[in-house]
Amino acid sequence: MKASFNINGKxxxxxxxxxxxxxxxxxxxxxxxxxxxxxxxxxxxxxxLLDGELVNSCxxxxxxxxxxxxxxxxxxxxxxxxxxxxEAFVEAGAVQCGFCTPGMVLATxxxxxxxxxxxxxxxxxxxxxxxxxxxxxxxxxxxxxxxARKVKEND
Amino acid sequence: xxxxxxxxxEELAELLKEEGVFIHAGGTAIKEERIKSAKRVIxxxxxxxxxxxxxxxxxxxxxxxxxxxxxxxxxxDHLLVKALKCTATTPLRNRITVGGSVFxxxxxxxxxxxxxxxxxxxxxxxxxNGTYSYEExxxxxxKFQGCAVTEVNFQAGGSTCFFFDRFARTANDYSAxxxxxxxxxxxxxxxxxxxxxxxxxxxxxxxxxxxxxxxxKSLKAIDPDRLFDDVKLEFADKPAxxxxxxxxxxxxxxxxxxxxLASAR
Ligand SMILES: Cc1cc2nc3c(=O)[nH]c(=O)nc-3n(C[C@H](O)[C@H](O)[C@H](O)COP(=O)(O)OP(=O)(O)OC[C@H]3O[C@@H](n4cnc5c(N)ncnc54)[C@H](O)[C@@H]3O)c2cc1C
Ligand code: FES
Ligand code: FES
Numbered sequence: 001m002k003a004s005f006n007i008n009g010k011x012x013x014x015x016x017x018x019x020x021x022x023x024x025x026x027x028x029x030x031x032x033x034x035x036x037x038x039x040x041x042x043x044x045x046x047x048x049l050l051d052g053e054l055v056n057s058c059x060x061x062x063x064x065x066x067x068x069x070x071x072x073x074x075x076x077x078x079x080x081x082x083x084x085x086x087e088a089f090v091e092a093g094a095v096q097c098g099f100c101t102p103g104m105v106l107a108t109x110x111x112x113x114x115x116x117x118x119x120x121x122x123x124x125x126x127x128x129x130x131x132x133x134x135x136x137x138x139x140x141x142x143x144x145x146x147x148a149r150k151v152k153e154n155d
Numbered sequence: 156x157x158x159x160x161x162x163x164x165e166e167l168a169e170l171l172k173e174e175g176v177f178i179h180a181g182g183t184a185i186k187e188e189r190i191k192s193a194k195r196v197i198x199x200x201x202x203x204x205x206x207x208x209x210x211x212x213x214x215x216x217x218x219x220x221x222x223x224x225x226x227x228x229x230x231x232d233h234l235l236v237k238a239l240k241c242t243a244t245t246p247l248r249n250r251i252t253v254g255g256s257v258f259x260x261x262x263x264x265x266x267x268x269x270x271x272x273x274x275x276x277x278x279x280x281x282x283x284n285g286t287y288s289y290e291e292x293x294x295x296x297x298k299f300q301g302c303a304v305t306e307v308n309f310q311a312g313g314s315t316c317f318f319f320d321r322f323a324r325t326a327n328d329y330s331a332x333x334x335x336x337x338x339x340x341x342x343x344x345x346x347x348x349x350x351x352x353x354x355x356x357x358x359x360x361x362x363x364x365x366x367x368x369x370x371x372k373s374l375k376a377i378d379p380d381r382l383f384d385d386v387k388l389e390f391a392d393k394p395a396x397x398x399x400x401x402x403x404x405x406x407x408x409x410x411x412x413x414x415x416l417a418s419a420r
Contacts, residue, residue, distance in 0.1 A: 001158075018156045019190040041183060041247055042327060053223075054246045059183045061190065063158045064198050107245070128326065129244030 001063060007031065008075030016062050022048070023057040026072065033074050033102050037131075044130030047103035048072050054110040056129065073102035076109055084150035085109055085143075092143035096134035103130045108144050112151050118144070156193055160201045164280055167303055170197050171281040178303055180219060180255035183247060197303075204254070204305055215308045218254025225253060234273065234317035234335070238265040244327050254304045260293060261329075267293070267359055268335030268351040269319060273309040280305055293359070315339045315347075316419060318412035322404050324395045330354060331395035334408040338369070338416055345369040352405050356389040356398075362409075374417040383409050 002015050007026070016025045023046045026034045037045030039058045046057040049071035077083030085108050088094075095101050104127065111118055111126035118126065123144045132140060158179075161167040170176055175194030179185060190196055204217035207228035216225060222239045226248070229236050242265040243251060256266050257277065275289040281302035289307075292299055321333040332354035339347040348369035350362040365386060369377070383406050390401035 018158065018196070019187040021187075041243070044244070044246060047246055050249075053249045055250050056246045059181075059247065059250060061179065061182050061185075063196070064179060064182055064200065066160070066200070126245055129246040 005065060005070060006067065007070045008072060018063055020062045021058055022060040022062045022065060025062040026057060031072050033072050035099055035102060044103040044107065045100060047106045047130065049106055049110060052110065052113060054107055073105050084154050085147040088147035088150050089143045092139050092146050094135060094139040094143035100130060100132040104132065104140055108147055112148055116152060117148060156191065156196065158196045158198055160198050162201050164202065164305065167197065167199065167202060168280050170195065171301060171303060180252040181221065181250040183251050184255065184259050199303065209311055212311050213308050214311045215306055216253050217306055218304050219252050222248040222251050234269045234319055237319045238269045241265065241321055253307055257307055258304050262354055262358060263329035264353060265321060265330055265333055267353045268333045271351045271359065272317065272335045272337040272349040275307055275309040277304050278306040279303065316416050318415050320408045320412060322395065322408065331393050332390065332401055332405050334405060334412055336412040336416060343373045344371055345374065352388055354390065356391055360388060362386055379410050379413045382413060
């Protein structure tokens, strides 16, 4: 199959199998910032935004994406121009091995779009699909709170 | 194998007449092998079924509404919202649809107990056309093969108070069992009780004898400790616990549910 995909604001014409998952389509075409963890919808390493909503790309068939906009972590900021959320994760020490970080950053982005001033409980709920095996989550919650402040200052 | 994206229910009904078709909604329960073996995959996301609306005193939920959408649209203390809050995770709830969850109605379903307690109805098109009770759907799933669920609807509000809880190993895990209680009150006494346990060997059980015992009684007059003594629930062994253990957990959740509803009155 061949179809157009809007990834991080650019249209890409890509070839894929009818049963391919969005995770594989992205990674096979160089978007390796999308990580592959469990492939079962549990860990959140493969998180992307579909029309602004957080989804597990391992649970999405590529053929079903259609014209929806796909955003990976590189779509919100780069190493040279990081998004305030990415800065907050670094400053709060919320990154150890970094495998969960793309998903955590995108989960935070989706949360702050809906709720710029989340409580601790709301942060935990919004990140409930993203596992981190290193940090113990405390620093991640700190990072989300710092990100909320930074995003507000930036606006 | 080809993917189809019907835009109207008429188009969907035509496609459903074909051999080897398979419906894709959120896709979270569909294995790659199933897609490979289908002649046509019908993706229903372009149908005008992504709605949650109150129509007089009926809540109508379109089949492609996601669990997140339902949680945002119903009252925050609605029984279904309580059940959905503990279903899977935020990114999965953004993808899982009501139609897919109802059609699948798996053993770990968080929908089943609440939808039975709410006397939910399903609108279907395809081989069958019309409105069917969810209970009828569950009692004869085979009859509905070749059909698409287009809407789930149930009465809004009313005088019923509800309790829902589930048991799973972790917050993100599939439910090992769920317990739903609903009491319609007339003044201080119970007019109608609905008590449903799911995840058991029979998939779900309505506790009809206990329900009947509630009728016409004040909740305060009932002794919760003896209430579920005669209930025999059977569970298979699961990763979350042995069959006898799960039966005991179900009994505890039933007692907790009764306590919560009685003390809320
Ligand atoms: C990690 C994880 C944990 C989960 N935990 C729970 C839990 O604890 N409790 C719970 O209730 N759910 C849970 N779920 C969700 C559940 O297991 C299913 O994945 C989900 O309900 C399927 O919905 P869907 O929209 O993705 O359907 P799909 O995967 O698209 O389809 C499921 C089935 O229904 C058919 N279908 C879909 N839509 C329709 C329709 N409108 N009409 C007719 N047929 C249709 C499909 O052909 C397919 O056979 C969990 C899922 C995951 C991945
Ligand atoms: S790889 Fe998708 S949720 Fe784990
Ligand atoms: S930093 Fe290693 S998994 Fe989160």
